[in-house]
Amino acid sequence: MAAPCIDRETTSEIVRQFGAKPEMLVQILQAIVMRYGWVPEETIRQLADEVNLSRADVFGVVTYYHDFRTEPPGEHIVKICQAEACQAMGSRALTDHARESLGAALHETSEDITLEPVYCLGNCACAPAVMIDGKTHGRVNQARFDKLVGAMKESR
Numbered sequence: 001m002a003a004p005c006i007d008r009e010t011t012s013e014i015v016r017q018f019g020a021k022p023e024m025l026v027q028i029l030q031a032i033v034m035r036y037g038w039v040p041e042e043t044i045r046q047l048a049d050e051v052n053l054s055r056a057d058v059f060g061v062v063t064y065y066h067d068f069r070t071e072p073p074g075e076h077i078v079k080i081c082q083a084e085a086c087q088a089m090g091s092r093a094l095t096d097h098a099r100e101s102l103g104a105a106l107h108e109t110s111e112d113i114t115l116e117p118v119y120c121l122g123n124c125a126c127a128p129a130v131m132i133d134g135k136t137h138g139r140v141n142q143a144r145f146d147k148l149v150g151a152m153k154e155s156r
């Protein structure tokens, strides 16, 4: 599935909603990512002009936050928690398994599935936790991961 396009007018409209101020940049980027899933280079340049920052400033903020992608995401997004409670329950081994089975490193997309790290899904009591297309799953071992991913692929 092709990533949605971001037109200049919509970007300007989002900037107007928050106010064209440098201190609103994170909120503006969040709104853009919520709507489009990523922030292309031309949008970074436009935002720099509109909030009066350099392109490097905006790019620095985009790359600082894990959720601000500069590449379009896949149709499906799989997030594996890397925070302490999940690490203690095997999320690193689960991540290695996911990388191998999906054929994508963290922050990469393969076969329209994007693999992302996440730092606590608020599901620590059921670690390790995974989020697939916005739905959280707890106590995910490798077999359960494969089953969840299989169901996700079948839902296409």
Ligand code: FES
Residues within 6 Å of the ligand: 081, 082, 083, 084, 085, 086, 087, 119, 120, 121, 122, 123, 124, 127, 128, 129
């Ligand atoms: S540490 Fe993984 S859900 Fe909280």
